[in-house]
Amino acid sequence: MEGVEEKRLAKWVRLCGVAEAPAPGEVAEAEAEGISVCIANIGGELSAIDNWCPHRRGPLGQGWIERDCVVCPWHGWSFHAKTGVAVSPEGERVEAFPLRVEGADVLIDIE
Numbered sequence: 001m002e003g004v005e006e007k008r009l010a011k012w013v014r015l016c017g018v019a020e021a022p023a024p025g026e027v028a029e030a031e032a033e034g035i036s037v038c039i040a041n042i043g044g045e046l047s048a049i050d051n052w053c054p055h056r057r058g059p060l061g062q063g064w065i066e067r068d069c070v071v072c073p074w075h076g077w078s079f080h081a082k083t084g085v086a087v088s089p090e091g092e093r094v095e096a097f098p099l100r101v102e103g104a105d106v107l108i109d110i111e
């Protein structure tokens, strides 16, 4: 319809408590509404990406941090913690979820 802008609706859900979030330099697995998420802490800043590596579904939340990336524990594919774009190999990616902290809760937008 003319003049009607299609707006993306956000759906913020609780991922975990701030106290349960990983410490700087660490990653963890968490779940929100049945979605398995890798939550990373880089320099005190939290971010969230899909937990399942597109290679063979390795659990990224059991991997580790290298610079700004989460490294898959199975074969070493590496994804930028904020964008989900793979640094190695190029051309791959996982979904990245907008994240915000509200009070004692870590929320992500799963829409």
Ligand code: FES
Residues within 6 Å of the ligand: 053, 054, 055, 056, 057, 058, 072, 073, 074, 075, 076, 077
């Ligand atoms: S499953 Fe992640 S690199 Fe192979």
